[in-house]
Amino acid sequence: MNPANYLYLSALLFTIGAAGVLMRRNAIIVFMCVELMLNAANLTFVTFARQHGNLEGQIIALFVMVVAAAEVVVGLAIIVTMQRTRRSASVDDAHLLKY
């Protein structure tokens, strides 16, 4: 199978993730969309590793997974604190800071 197809797939996943971040209201879903974007980047890394015939891209994908896991810890801590305070995880409710 042509490796370019995987690149198209990852670009599509990245776009879906970015669109989700911009359009969804729930902070958890927004965050899931960010994770989708990171995984799209991972797919790109692995595909290019295959194309270039070196291992670097695959190792980077492992690093990214670890970083993403750390990000989940911090992100969920912040979102859960917010949810407990306001009884809502909607990003539209976070509107106290403006102008």
Added chain:
Amino acid sequence: MIRLAASETLIPAPNIEYYELSPILIVFGVGVLAVLVEAFLPRAHRLHAQLALCLTGLVAAFVVVCTLTDEAQENARAVPQKVAAEGAVAIDGMTLFLQGTILLLGVVAVLLLAERRLGGEFAASAATVPGSAAEKETTRLGWVQTEIYPLLMFSIGGMLIFPAANDLLLMFVALEVLSLPLYLLCGLARRRRLLSQEAALKYFLLGAFSSAFFLYGIALLYGYAGSVRLSDINAAVSGSEDNDALLLIGMALLAVGLLFKVGAVPFHAWTPDVYQGAPTPVTAFMAAATKVAAFGALLRVFYVGLGGAKWDWHPMFWGVAMVTMLFGSLVALVQTDVKRMLAYSSIAHAGFILVGLVATNAEGLSATMFYLLAYGFSTIAAFAIISLVRDGSGEATHLSQWAGLGRRSPVVAGMFALLLLAFAGIPLTSGFTAKFAVFSASASAGGTPLIVVGVLSSTVAAFFYIRVIVLMFFSAPVTDGPRVAVPSLTTALAVWIGVAVTVFLGVLPQPVLDLADNASFLIS
């Protein structure tokens, strides 16, 4: 039992230059020790232990950076290149200069975080819901959230790697290591906790979004060059003509992630909200140190890795610099909150620093580094002073409350006025020297339009800085207005250090300018 001897021959042990990396390792080591202090020491002793540990670690790391700089300058021409950790970390003039700056700003930030006399800036226990019984109980017991110190140390560690990263993977990891603790620190304010948590949420979601762009940019550049090492990318850029789409898109996405961190237009939207909502010592640290680290990374990526594609990224940065300067200065005009005003001023300053970056010569590099140092100290002192102006409910950040402050507390208001003059770039302050250095570097690189826009936005900016000075000294004081609280020694020290550096770099800038000049080389 499985024998591992065979695989040992396949993967050789990497060669790690522990001495060159020791500033970073010291800071991370202290961060880990600080976590252990949290785990094993009784609550009553933690604060002092943390303070002693963090300050010792930062000073030790700074001493090592100074020694390394000394050695690097002695044999700068003989051995201009020193890459550590199998080429992943570049220890060159810029790295050492910026690491030294970040460490000094870190010391000042620790002093600010340690403020106790004003009741503390951090929640007694961040896990409690605002307004709940648990919150009142932890406050009554006088708990202190000392986890801020390990978080700060990890963040500083990430910042030390960020400008040194000679490898995009390491740069991404450093970006996350510096950002993740900062997201948490933003949400830990003691008062106005809803605002603080909202700032943390906004910073986190937008920061994660931008780092996803950064990562995808790395992926595309990896596809283009077959490696994430900056020197390999540079070789690929200058060597081939094919498949430019990957290079251009990758470069643009990389720039999104980095420009977000420096707070340049159009990726600035988080800056005012986060600066306003975060606890003021954290804002001070973030405004000063993050900018240093992020500009270091920006310089390295675009000078070393993508220097061959200069004609592709140069016009983009030219535009971003202009828009950033103008937007920051114009929007700051209409702000009514002093922290928000300084946030927009920091956006404008990001634009001025970008003027140094687009000069793309050694002069521009040294001017940028000098600017980062000067701006860092002024801004950390300015936010420290903001944390002192208080009324019954905490900090009084609305500008109308600052009316007549100069009549009540002339010394503090005078220092704040001096810092504002430095931001505006008035002679005999560090701001003037820095702006002059940046603009003259840009002039020698043919950036006259940039300088015109820069001077114009400086003029606009001077208006709102001076408006605050007029408000403080020439308006009648408001009744029940805020007072300048008497801080503990640590905060006073932080303010004095910031003000002293601002004056010193304005009156006698030459030693530091020379230092920046000598440091303005990058390993390619």
